Each structure stands twice: as structure tokens, then as C-alpha cells.
Amino acid sequence: MAAAGKLSPDHPNGRAPHVPVLIDPLIENAAPVAGHWVDGTFGAGGYSRRLLEAGAGKVTGIDRDPSAVAGAAAMIADYGERLEVIEGQFSQMGALVEGPVEGVVLDLGVSSMQLDQAERGFSFMKDGPLDMRMASDGPSAAELVNEAEEAHLADIIHFYGEERAARRIARAIVKARPFSRTLELAEVVSGCLPRPKPGQVHPATRTFQGIRIAVNDEFGELIAGLEAAEGLLGEGGVLAVVTFHSLEDRVVKRYLAARSGAAPRGNRYAPEQAAEPAPFAPITRKAVGPSDDEIAANPRARSAKLRMARRTGEAGGAVDRGQMGLPGPKHWWKG
Structure with missing residues (x-):
């Protein structure tokens, strides 16, 4: 959309x-x-x-x-x-x-419209519950990052988010979990990557994309x-x-x-x-x-x-x- x-x-x-x-x-x-x-x-x-x-x-x-x-x-x-x-x-x-x-x-x-609603949990710029479901059924993003095995989480971030640092990020997520809020996750992901230069995307962009795609089986x-x-x-x-x-x-x-x-x-x-x-x-x-x-x-x-x-x-x-x-x-x- x-x-x-x-x-x-x-x-x-x-x-x-x-x-x-x-x-x-x-x-x-x-x-x-x-x-x-x-x-x-x-x-x-x-x-x-x-x-x-x-x-x-x-x-x-x-x-x-x-x-x-x-x-x-x-x-x-x-x-x-x-x-x-x-x-x-x-x-x-x-x-x-x-x-x-x-x-x-x-x-x-x-x-x-979904990104702008912090309570939907899609945005790494606004604090909200770590949800990301387009509908209200099925497992949420919080369940994914808190329950998935490290290797599988790395695959999700790598394949769906096209994130080169996927293994490093997955390792940091597993070490820091459980998560319940979007900014908690965004902070951990950002800590794994260099500070972005002007004009570059937010460090958590690809990770959030990968998790969202997995949650919604896009x-x-x-x-x-x-x-x-x-x-x-x-x-x-x-x-x-x-x-x-x-x-x-x-x-x-x-x-x-x-x-x-x-x-x-x-x-x-x-x-x-x-x-x-x-x-x-x-x-x-x-x-x-x-x-x-x-x-x-x-x-x-x-x-x-x-x-x-x-x-x-x-x-x-x-x-x-x-x-x-x-x-x-x-x-x-x-x-």
C-alpha cells in the first residue's frame, strides 16, 4: 500500500x-x-x-x-x-x-497510514507495542523476535530485509530479548550498525522490513x-x-x-x-x-x-x- x-x-x-x-x-x-x-x-x-x-x-x-x-x-x-x-x-x-x-x-x-499509527508497531521512529500485524490475528513481531531461534531470525533479517549485518543483529536481539516496544528493538538494531550519514536510511529500516514481511507472510x-x-x-x-x-x-x-x-x-x-x-x-x-x-x-x-x-x-x-x-x-x- x-x-x-x-x-x-x-x-x-x-x-x-x-x-x-x-x-x-x-x-x-x-x-x-x-x-x-x-x-x-x-x-x-x-x-x-x-x-x-x-x-x-x-x-x-x-x-x-x-x-x-x-x-x-x-x-x-x-x-x-x-x-x-x-x-x-x-x-x-x-x-x-x-x-x-x-x-x-x-x-x-x-x-x-499504518506507519503513522505508533500503536500498530510498524515504525522504528515512534514508540509503540511491537506488533506489525496488518490484521489482528496471528503471531506478532514481539513473538517473532522473542521466540525465533537466532539462526532463523538472522535468515529473516537477511532474506526479507536484505540486511548484510543480519547475523550480528540477530545475535544482539537474542542477547537483549525479551522486547515489547518498537523503540527498544530499534535501539538494539541501531547499536549494531554505524551511525548513518546524512541522506541514508535509518539503521533499523531493513530489520523492521524483514520482520514485518515475516509476520504478515507477505x-x-x-x-x-x-x-x-x-x-x-x-x-x-x-x-x-x-x-x-x-x-x-x-x-x-x-x-x-x-x-x-x-x-x-x-x-x-x-x-x-x-x-x-x-x-x-x-x-x-x-x-x-x-x-x-x-x-x-x-x-x-x-x-x-x-x-x-x-x-x-x-x-x-x-x-x-x-x-x-x-x-x-x-x-x-x-x-
């Missing part, structure tokens, strides 16, 4: 409208926008609003965060039957939404969500995915390559395999990034990438997860 916009004193509750990242190229490449769309990461509703304004007949928003669903009431009042918001995971869209639909948009990661959810979107889209329907870090983008890129017939089918050690019917045709040959103007207006958009594809009439199905570039360990909890 993408970053929120600038504060506006005349906006309800003093908050700015959600500024959906890369929405202009999304609308342009999907044109004409019509019919029924699914916004699989509803958040504050920025993508849904722009899709409705662009001509979508109806948008069904899905979000695993109950607070996002509750916060949609005012927007639903504005659009009436054209907008529906459901609590759930986007991997469940096939069971939650009656298809076929004309479009699916997924805006991945954590939203600035890569398992991503693959299942892409498969669900493939099954729900009608012929000619559009899939649009916005990512915010290289791990997400790699998975989306490989998925769309595999499903558009662009994935390698052989190498020097194995014979080339026959091409399978392609359920998708690419709309954007390469990832689309933000313009300079968008970055200036919303610095959190800097790392965003948009990939889009159009559903063909070929049958879909499950993908080989071993070819999707999924990083890291599968489970950290015991049992």
Missing part, C-alpha cells in the same frame, strides 16, 4: 487524501477504465477513488486491516453502490468477489494474490501491481514473465520446453517508475515500480513457486 499525501487543513480529521502512487500511468495504460475493478489493498481508498473517477462502474476494495475497512464509511457514502469494501486478504479475492472482473490493482507493502500472500487475480480477471482484464522494494518487484516480474510466455524455457544443461499457453500479455514491457514531479510531491514514491499485464483467453492455474524468486525462510514459529 502506498504513501499518504500531504496534510491539508481542510480535509476531514486534518489528514490529506491518500495519494496513490503511479496512478496516472496506471490509468493511462489501462484505458479505457470501465466495468468492475478490485482494489486488493484498499488502505485509505486512493486507488479506488481514482478508478471510480476514471470510469470504473464499480470497485470492490479488500483490506486485511479492520481499521481500513471501518474508515471507508465516508467514501462509501460518496459513491454508494459503486463502492464496496470487504475485510479480507487479497489472496482470497476469488472467494470474496464474483467474477469475472475488468481489473485488479495491488499496492504492496505497508501504508503510511510473499506467500503475494503469490497467492497474483494467482487469485489471474483466476478472477475476465479476458481483456487488467492486472496492475505497484511494488516498493526489489524483492517484491522481482517476484511480480518473474510471475508475469512466466505467465506471459516470456520466462526462459531451457538452458545449456536442459532441453528447451514447449511454450505453454500464456494467461497474460504484458502491457508494460518494463517496470514504470515515478516521474520527478511525483517524487517531489511524494518522496515515498521514489522506489515504487508499476507492472501491468492484460488477461488473455487462455486458462490460468498455479505457478511453480520455485521459479518465482521467493526469498528466505518459510516459517519462524515453533511447532
